[in-house]
Amino acid sequence: MSPKHQTCVVAAAIVDRLDRPARLLAARRTAPPALAGQWELPGGKTEPGEAPADALLRELREELGVRVRLGAQITGPLDGHWPLASALTLRLWWAEIVDGEPMPLQDHDQIRWLEAGRWLDVAWIPADRTAVSEMVRRAGGP
Ligand code: CDP
Secondary structure, eight states: GGHHHHHHSSEEEEESSSSSOOOOOEEEEEEETTTTTTTEEEEEEOOOTHHHHHHHHHHHHHHHHHEEEEHHHHHHHHOOOOOOOSEEEEEEEEEEEESSOOOOSSSSSEEEETTTTTTOOBBBHHHHHHHHHHHHTTOOOO
């Protein structure tokens, strides 16, 4: 199986605008029990044969009812990916909504826009906290 067809987890840092991000969207998970109540950058697993960017567009449509434009990838320390607790890794992209109003349609019970300077204010799941901390650091701090 080629790397592009391996399962990976993809997620988006949805911001109000890609060219000058101020607000970041966080979504609160309802499952599994170990993660319920914690906040994440929305996304999910790729399906067999699905390209990561296509999987992300699909997940955001299904989970939040929005169409987004993807920006640059937010590179992590594992060959560009971010470590997860499981054997999987996470790939992250900046994104901007081009159609729809985000709603918690499945997998989440709440969404929240975090203002500039408050991107670390929610109980992120650990992998996401690492990534968001690094995003804040790279931008020069909140
Ligand atoms: O819904 P689907 O099965 O496609 O995937 P998911 O349950 O949303 O994500 C799979 C795993 O990736 C979760 O168990 C989370 O631990 C992890 N994940 C994460 O750490 N951060 C995210 N932003 C999304 C998923």
